[in-house]
Amino acid sequence: xxxFRFQLEAVKGRMRAGRLVTPHGEVKTPIFMPVGTLGTxxxxxxxxxxxxxxxxxxxxxxxxxxxxxxDVLKQTGGLHNFMGWQKPILTDSGGFQVFSLAQASxxxxxxxKVTDEGVEFRSHxxxxxxxxxxxxxxxxxxxxxxxxxxxxxxxASDQASKTEIAQAVKRTYQWAKRAKIYWEEQGxxxxxxxxxxxxxxxxxxKHLDLRRKALKQMLSLEFxxxxxxxxxxxxxxxxxxxLIKELGSLVPESLPRYAMGLGRDPANIVEAVxxxxxMFDCVGPTRLARNGTLFVGSLEISGQGQPKFISEFKKxxxxxxxxxxxxxQAPVDSSCDCYTCRSGYTRAYLHHLYxxxxxxxxxxxxxHNLRFMLRLTYLLRRMIVDN
Ligand SMILES: [Zn+2]
Numbered sequence: 001x002x003x004f005r006f007q008l009e010a011v012k013g014r015m016r017a018g019r020l021v022t023p024h025g026e027v028k029t030p031i032f033m034p035v036g037t038l039g040t041x042x043x044x045x046x047x048x049x050x051x052x053x054x055x056x057x058x059x060x061x062x063x064x065x066x067x068x069x070x071d072v073l074k075q076t077g078g079l080h081n082f083m084g085w086q087k088p089i090l091t092d093s094g095g096f097q098v099f100s101l102a103q104a105s106x107x108x109x110x111x112x113k114v115t116d117e118g119v120e121f122r123s124h125x126x127x128x129x130x131x132x133x134x135x136x137x138x139x140x141x142x143x144x145x146x147x148x149x150x151x152x153x154x155x156a157s158d159q160a161s162k163t164e165i166a167q168a169v170k171r172t173y174q175w176a177k178r179a180k181i182y183w184e185e186q187g188x189x190x191x192x193x194x195x196x197x198x199x200x201x202x203x204x205x206k207h208l209d210l211r212r213k214a215l216k217q218m219l220s221l222e223f224x225x226x227x228x229x230x231x232x233x234x235x236x237x238x239x240x241x242x243l244i245k246e247l248g249s250l251v252p253e254s255l256p257r258y259a260m261g262l263g264r265d266p267a268n269i270v271e272a273v274x275x276x277x278x279m280f281d282c283v284g285p286t287r288l289a290r291n292g293t294l295f296v297g298s299l300e301i302s303g304q305g306q307p308k309f310i311s312e313f314k315k316x317x318x319x320x321x322x323x324x325x326x327x328x329q330a331p332v333d334s335s336c337d338c339y340t341c342r343s344g345y346t347r348a349y350l351h352h353l354y355x356x357x358x359x360x361x362x363x364x365x366x367x368h369n370l371r372f373m374l375r376l377t378y379l380l381r382r383m384i385v386d387n
Contacts, residue, residue, distance in 0.1 A: 062094025078145025338371035
């Protein structure tokens with residue numbers, strides 16, 4: 001049985017290049033992971049994912065538990081078989097979604113009830129009641145058949161008091177210990193007989209002391225990787241980078257470091273790799289693409305050998321709906337090697353497709369933005385390895 005492992009291949013400053021070995025093949029890091037919350041990366045099929053050289057995709061256990069439901073996934077042989085994707089899959093446990101429901105509800109408590117045992121919540125689809133425990137959240141992922149599962153964590157809002165955030169860290173640790181026991185009881189093997197890696201999640205909001213404590217707790221449980229979660233990561237890049245710079249030395253080199261939800265802009269990926277993260281995911285690139293925002297720019301290496309993302313557009317984004325592109329015969333980005341940019345699709349034509357809300361627009365735009373991020377991680381990796 002192929003077990004999970006992470007091999008560090010090269011280090012340059014804080015930047016790392018390595019490879020994750022999973023039962024569904026290898027993933028070269030640093031890597032951006034396209035998000036397929038419901039078992040599909042919106043508007044793309046598997047051939048598209050292959051063509052943009054996606055190495056691993058994300059699913060979300062909360063959403064998949066509700067739709068199509070675990071019965072369907074179990075009877076069809078797990079998510080890989082169900083969607084016909086035979087490369088690695090990582091699933092989020094659903095903690096973030098469940099606690100987002102709590103923050104979305106006006107009373108803060110009508111949709112979600114948290115106890116030490118677990119979380120009772122109402123489906124955002126039909127209001128039906130469900131109960132997730134750390135064990136149940138892992139069982140869900142065993143049925144989905146992920147290569148990498150995440151522990152069920154309690155996410156506190158960054159706006160919460162330090163006492164509340166500390167409470168969430170404490171509870172996450174209690175839940176992580178239970179997840180570890182359940183994981184070992186199952187032999188770390190999912191319903192389909194394959195090794196399923198488990199990553200711990202470090203919470204703690206913007207409090208470095210709580211983050212440090214949470215990291216030490218997760219490391220003591222000897223999971224296969226360590227993830228940094230919460231609202232801060234990915235939304236406040238300065239803080240996301242500081243977090244791994246301050247705490248990275250505590251993490252053994254042999255553990256992959258995953259920044260959850262990071263990767264809204266190309267520059268974020270570069271900054272995150274420079275800070276020392278290995279894995280990222282974000283719905284941003286596809287969501288932005290559907291809303292007319294396409295990435296443009298390139299990677300430049302400074303005299304000190306530091307990579308920097310530069311673009312003629314603010315944040316490396318152009319708005320294809322803008323009238324200035326109506327006659328523009330250039331591809332979205334002339335240096336991009338994606339199907340859209342290499343097949344003669346011009347900014348003018350994409351502007352037109354976007355304006356008339358043509359379905360093909362969503363696919364062509366999503367291909368570009370995702371390939372842009374994947375190529376960026378590929379170029380960064382090559383720079384680290386070739387050094
Ligand atoms: Zn492109």
